[in-house]
Each structure stands twice: as C-alpha cells, then as structure tokens.
Amino acid sequence: MERAVRFLTWGLALLFLAGASAKLLRLDFEVAIFARYELPLWLMTVVGFAELFGALLLLWPRTTPLGAIIGFAVMFVAIPTHLVAGEYHLAPFSLAVMLGLATVGWHRRAALAAIISDDHREEGA
Numbered sequence: 544m545e546r547a548v549r550f551l552t553w554g555l556a557l558l559f560l561a562g563a564s565a566k567l568l569r570l571d572f573e574v575a576i577f578a579r580y581e582l583p584l585w586l587m588t589v590v591g592f593a594e595l596f597g598a599l600l601l602l603w604p605r606t607t608p609l610g611a612i613i614g615f616a617v618m619f620v621a622i623p624t625h626l627v628a629g630e631y632h633l634a635p636f637s638l639a640v641m642l643g644l645a646t647v648g649w650h651r652r653a654a655l656a657a658i659i660s661d662d663h664r665e666e667g668a
Contacts, residue, residue, distance in 0.1 A: 544650075548646070548647060548651075552601055552607060552647050555601060555640065556599075556602050556610070557598075558640065559594045559598035559601070559617075560594075560598045562594045563591045563594035563595035563598060566588065566590055566591030566594065567592070569584070573587060574587070582624075593616075593617050594614070596610075596613060597610045597611075597613035598610065600613065605654050606654070608652060608654050611648035612644075614640070615645065615648070618637045618638075618641045
C-alpha cells in the first residue's frame, strides 16, 4: 500500500506541476480558458502559484498532507467554476483528483499531526 500511495503522490504532484507551469507561463490555452470563464489573468497567476506550492509540498514527506490540503482546495474551487461555465464533463476529473488528494492526505496524516504537535511545543516553550 505504501508504494501505491507514493506513486499516487508523485502523480498528483506532477499533475499540479504541469498545471502550475501552464498557468505561470501564461500558455495560450490557459489564457483562453480564463478568458472564457471571464476570470482575471491575475487569478490565473494566483492559482498557478497555489498549484506550484501544493505540488512542492506534496513531494516533501513531512509536508505532504499540507500539499494535499492546498491541492484539494484548488480542485474544490475548480468544480463549481467548471459547472457554472457549463463544462460538466470536467467535474468528474476534478472529483477524481480530490479523491486522490484525500487518499494521500489520509495516509500521510501522521506527518500533519507531527507538524501540529511541533507547533504546540514551540508555543509552550
């Protein structure tokens, strides 16, 4: 199971790195998508950085759960955006990515607990 979770984590990180790259490089197809959704281009940059940050956090085992949370939030916002735009066929993909992120986050929850407990130790010191 560990190997499958690691493979899923890397796959999701690569997916988010690809999406972030396309947005941050302002590739024509991404610009067209944001224009079609009538969203400002600065938001494309914000989403790109969120995807990049989430992907990088996914790759470092200690912060994998945080990356999963960020990626989950990005996809959570993507679903209603696709639905409002009438692109219903994209919602299942976003849901599948969210399910993958939830799976990774669940399997790496001990790392999140360690981060939280470290923060509490620093506050009490």
